[in-house]
Amino acid sequence: MKNFEYCNKTKIIFGKGTENQVGSETAIYAKKVLLHHSGGSAVQSGLIGKVKESLKSANVQWVELTGVKPNPRLSLVREGIEIAKKEKVELILAVGGGSVIDSAKAIAVGAVNDGDVWDFFDRKRATEKALPVAAILTIPAAGSESSISSVITNEEGPWKRGINFQCIRPVFSIMNPELTYSLPLYQTACGITDMMAHIMERYFTKERNVELTDELCEGTLRTIIRNGRKIFSGGENNYDARAEIMWAGTIAHNGLLDTGRIGDWASHALDHELSALFDIAHGAGLAIIFPAWMRYNIKEDTPRLARFAAKVWGVDGAFYDLEQAALEGVMRMETFFRSIGMPVRFADANIDPSCIHEMAKRAVHFGPIGNYRKLEEKDAEAIYRIAAQ
Amino acid sequence: MKNFEYCNKTKIIFGKGTENQVGSETAIYAKKVLLHHSGGSAVQSGLIGKVKESLKSANVQWVELTGVKPNPRLSLVREGIEIAKKEKVELILAVGGGSVIDSAKAIAVGAVNDGDVWDFFDRKRATEKALPVAAILTIPAAGSESSISSVITNEEGPWKRGINFQCIRPVFSIMNPELTYSLPLYQTACGITDMMAHIMERYFTKERNVELTDELCEGTLRTIIRNGRKIFSGGENNYDARAEIMWAGTIAHNGLLDTGRIGDWASHALDHELSALFDIAHGAGLAIIFPAWMRYNIKEDTPRLARFAAKVWGVDGAFYDLEQAALEGVMRMETFFRSIGMPVRFADANIDPSCIHEMAKRAVHFGPIGNYRKLEEKDAEAIYRIAAQ
Numbered sequence A, B: 001m002k003n004f005e006y007c008n009k010t011k012i013i014f015g016k017g018t019e020n021q022v023g024s025e026t027a028i029y030a031k032k033v034l035l036h037h038s039g040g041s042a043v044q045s046g047l048i049g050k051v052k053e054s055l056k057s058a059n060v061q062w063v064e065l066t067g068v069k070p071n072p073r074l075s076l077v078r079e080g081i082e083i084a085k086k087e088k089v090e091l092i093l094a095v096g097g098g099s100v101i102d103s104a105k106a107i108a109v110g111a112v113n114d115g116d117v118w119d120f121f122d123r124k125r126a127t128e129k130a131l132p133v134a135a136i137l138t139i140p141a142a143g144s145e146s147s148i149s150s151v152i153t154n155e156e157g158p159w160k161r162g163i164n165f166q167c168i169r170p171v172f173s174i175m176n177p178e179l180t181y182s183l184p185l186y187q188t189a190c191g192i193t194d195m196m197a198h199i200m201e202r203y204f205t206k207e208r209n210v211e212l213t214d215e216l217c218e219g220t221l222r223t224i225i226r227n228g229r230k231i232f233s234g235g236e237n238n239y240d241a242r243a244e245i246m247w248a249g250t251i252a253h254n255g256l257l258d259t260g261r262i263g264d265w266a267s268h269a270l271d272h273e274l275s276a277l278f279d280i281a282h283g284a285g286l287a288i289i290f291p292a293w294m295r296y297n298i299k300e301d302t303p304r305l306a307r308f309a310a311k312v313w314g315v316d317g318a319f320y321d322l323e324q325a326a327l328e329g330v331m332r333m334e335t336f337f338r339s340i341g342m343p344v345r346f347a348d349a350n351i352d353p354s355c356i357h358e359m360a361k362r363a364v365h366f367g368p369i370g371n372y373r374k375l376e377e378k379d380a381e382a383i384y385r386i387a388a389q
Helices: A018-027 A047-057 A074-087 A098-112 A185-203 A211-231 A239-251 A266-278 A282-296 A302-313 A322-339 A353-363 A377-388 B018-027 B047-057 B074-087 B098-112 B185-203 B211-231 B239-251 B266-278 B282-296 B302-313 B322-339 B353-363 B377-388
Strands: A004-014 A032-037 A061-065 A091-096 A133-137 A149-154 A159-164 A172-175 B004-014 B032-037 B061-065 B091-096 B133-137 B149-154 B159-164 B172-175
Touching (some): A047 A061, A047 A091, A091 A098, A098 A133, A172 A239, A185 A239, A353 A377, B004 B239, B018 B091, B018 B133, B018 B172, B032 B047, B032 B098, B047 B091, B061 B074, B074 B098, B091 B098, B098 B159, B211 B239, B266 B282, B282 B377
Parallel strands (some): A133 A172, B032 B061
Antiparallel strands (some): A004 B004, A149 A159
16 A cells, blocks of 8 residues: 545535535635536526525625537636736636536636646646635536546647646535436536546556445446346436436546555546547547456456456455456446446447547656556557457 | 535655655644644654654754543643644644544644634534644554544543544654554454554445445455555565555544545444443444444345445355345454454453443433434444344
8 A cells, every 4th residue: 555645625515405505615715716517407407597696695696607618718718817817806616517626727727827727737847826616516426526636628739638736636526416316317427437547547557455445336337237226227316316427427537546556647648639530529428438447457457457347346256266356347348337227338429449549648748657557659549459359 | 426525635655764754844834833642652663753853954953742542531621732832833643543643633723713622523513723733643543643533532421422523633643553563463453453444434434326425435445455455464664564554544544435425323323332331442342332233234125234244254145135134244343353352242342341330321412323224222232232142
């Protein structure tokens, strides 16, 4: 087990009706906020109206910036920074999913740091200061509601790049599973895949003797799979299934499952190129990449992949032929992804394999990717090729 | 799943050599601290010397208060409060196990709240202010290093009572598993039992649809049992086993495993009377009480107890006779406790059963105990009688 530090200060406010607490919680930090959202479903559902009422009753003023899209854009971030500075807001309040929260985090960084905000994403600068960020989560997926991460797409490349700074961890996040009833099943599936990927990126480590976090990872994955199946068996409005998924999405990415180990994160890097070039949903991209990554790495640490197959996917007979057990686990994972409507091959998502060489090149732009196994350009290309089969 | 709020601000600094960071971490909060410890093993091992060196190099002054014992005493707390006020310390630094940290927390409350500190333990008052508390943990057990709890014994009763205030959660806790190599096996076993009890108090809930936390509880329990066995099979100096136990002890009591559910806590109340009257170690008392509590409640929610038997103790055949499966789980737990040298009946710890009636009366002093099943005096008496068999 590696030495580690762990501290997560986000206050989670979880359950029915909790969105009505947003005014009083916000007032602790700010008299004026930038209210950031997509302008779409959160308005139609009446959530934004409720948020404004709650802010009003707590004497919190707001300016609004809408238009966040999946794979949130740098241009909107720049616009938000200008507004935040001009209007002297004291907190960025995100209402939405990971894209909105990530966009809010980038604005929070740019609002108090001079220079080009993209420099932080381009790994030219780091920072310890940002405006406070808070969130009302409507899409359980990215874990951004209590994470230190933000991923933004620069349309000029297009480049999709991430930052990880403690200062952008939300001060509070409100999570009402009822708000996710109206989420389309496709987005629900993308979210489930994204949170599973967050756990798997941490699970596949070369660090030995991380039994507690292995157990926590496996238990969280099983919970997601079981409750995902419930939702996809007519349980769209099943509060408890939605609640398990929502809380699991936070646990998956709040740092707890990292303690004592080093995650891999190559699959996220490989997906970033896929979704930058093809604008495919992050979760859908991961459903394509992860099985391919596992198949490519099946001999890398077969016992760990076999354990994953046994503990998460219930594969039996792992003792006589570990490689077969490991492969069986990957196949069951693919079957699960397919059952919730996710693509698992390029063809399922109409991705043109002729871009493989370019994507592989871009994926290793900052050098080899992954920690479980360092991947060079040729490895990235091989994994894309498996996914294209 | 119940609505909940969750926020744990303790910064955990975990791993080899981390005690040397105490000076720089303390300096963030204070120029002068009350250094609180037992005066025993932490001095002999050289740890206190190292701590003083680290404080010195960070220009942090200290006054010292030693003499904390298991089941920490109110009289020493009162002494600490006087010193803290007189010397105007800005933080209470605990070096030791749960008793030292609990004592430090009580001092932290008394130092900034006028009146008798016992009033808080006697449920006459509550507070939101205390001096900051920090810890270097040497005994993984109570989870006090990141919890909101403190339990103190008032010798005049004797009464053993607890408080739960957010303001006493440590600002940071340093955890180096190497510091636990020298822990006697008996204390190691008490710690293992204590952390298992913390999880079981939460596990036994009537709240349905708390699958994620069920999984996390079960996984943490399995990790403790497996690594406990390693330590008790010649692994006293096995870093990884000690590290798993130490981190599990924190997870067991940092609030995560409560999310969405209501714990029971009757067994803790029943043990408090046992250890108040007989000065038995908290963990040893819990090893006696918990099996008796389970046997008494075997028909209360048999499927949950059978699940506990299956998931934590590997009991098979849980489908045809759930009650038998549940009982088999309790017996395996008793066997485990015995295997690490814990008592599981009154006779094992030389406890005089003639006090049962008095203990039962005292246990319900504030009214019925427990949430899984409300226990009146007669129930408490019946459980003590099972433990006395």
